Amino acid sequence: MSDSKVTNELKNIIPDTKYYLTNDEVNTLTTKYGISTEQLIIELIDVVKVRAKCVTSKCYVGAIGVGRQTKNFYFGVNLEFSGQTLAQSVHAEQFLIALAHCKGEEGIELISVSHFPCGHCRQFLNELYQSDKIKILLPNEQLQYSLSDLLPYAFNLGTGYLLSFSSVNKLKLKIESTEDPLVHCAFKFALNSYAPYSNSPSSVGIQLDTGEMFAGAYLESVAYNPSLPPLQVALVHLIANGKEYEQIKRVILLELESSYGCPSQFYSTFALLRSIAPNVTLETYELSVLNN
Ligand SMILES: [Zn+2]
Numbered sequence: 001m002s003d004s005k006v007t008n009e010l011k012n013i014i015p016d017t018k019y020y021l022t023n024d025e026v027n028t029l030t031t032k033y034g035i036s037t038e039q040l041i042i043e044l045i046d047v048v049k050v051r052a053k054c055v056t057s058k059c060y061v062g063a064i065g066v067g068r069q070t071k072n073f074y075f076g077v078n079l080e081f082s083g084q085t086l087a088q089s090v091h092a093e094q095f096l097i098a099l100a101h102c103k104g105e106e107g108i109e110l111i112s113v114s115h116f117p118c119g120h121c122r123q124f125l126n127e128l129y130q131s132d133k134i135k136i137l138l139p140n141e142q143l144q145y146s147l148s149d150l151l152p153y154a155f156n157l158g159t160g161y162l163l164s165f166s167s168v169n170k171l172k173l174k175i176e177s178t179e180d181p182l183v184h185c186a187f188k189f190a191l192n193s194y195a196p197y198s199n200s201p202s203s204v205g206i207q208l209d210t211g212e213m214f215a216g217a218y219l220e221s222v223a224y225n226p227s228l229p230p231l232q233v234a235l236v237h238l239i240a241n242g243k244e245y246e247q248i249k250r251v252i253l254l255e256l257e258s259s260y261g262c263p264s265q266f267y268s269t270f271a272l273l274r275s276i277a278p279n280v281t282l283e284t285y286e287l288s289v290l291n292n
Pocket residue numbers: 091092093117118119120121122
């Protein structure tokens with residue numbers, strides 16, 4: 001079977017709303033087509049990249065990442081938002097890393113992208129656990145690189161890792177007692193937020209008209225701009241579950257009390273929410289820090 005036939009079959013087999021494959025599903029597909037894991041990844045890139053929401057650039061980017069512990073595949077596409085600056089965008093590599101974070105993955109061992117990763121994403125990858133062992137597979141060239149091939153003399157302050165739950169968020173957080181299940185859902189993500197510079201962990205919780213809830217944690221880069229805000233991470237989780245922005249009914253932001261003097265996610269979250277769900281009010285809940 002030719003490569004293109006495999007890609008076309010995969011387009012029919014894998015629903016547009018599916019953004020990850022378990023290791024068992026991967027093994028079923030490699031056995032079915034008699035191909036290696038790396039060949040399957042290359043076939044999947046074209047399946048995934050057409051899902052990009054690139055309303056401004058019209059540049060479709062797809063990415064596949066393999067979880068270090070689970071060997072699950074995580075899919076990523078670029079997200080741009082109508083009426084918003086490109087600074088609010090999510091790169092395809094960030095999408096799959098945010099999804100892996102939501103799924104509890106602690107590292108990525110291989111990533112393939114439809115284009116060479118941009119400098120911004122090379123930095124983001126550099127902040128993952130064991131980033132020196134990440135392999136980068138370029139489908140058009142069928143070549144593998146290490147991250148250090150693409151990012152020599154990397155900027156790294158040794159502050160921890162974006163996806164390493166054991167190293168995140170040294171602060172012990174608490175929130176006022178509440179029965180609100182969306183607050184509880186978002187609070188779990190705030191505990192896994194990574195904010196090495198600002199010490200301002202935060203998270204966003206989203207509830208849909210169906211009652212389903214999704215959340216995302218702030219993932220801060222030591223190179224500032226690649227940082228991924230909590231609403232974007234929550235939206236990745238929402239999209240990866242086949243949901244639409246139009247279904248959003250309620251959004252909450254959890255961040256530290258203003259008395260801590262930390263940078264706030266409120267205004268950027270508010271601005272993006274106006275674009276994707278203009279009738280939804282942004283609710284805020286304050287986190288505080290336990291002394292010990
Ligand atoms: Zn990028």
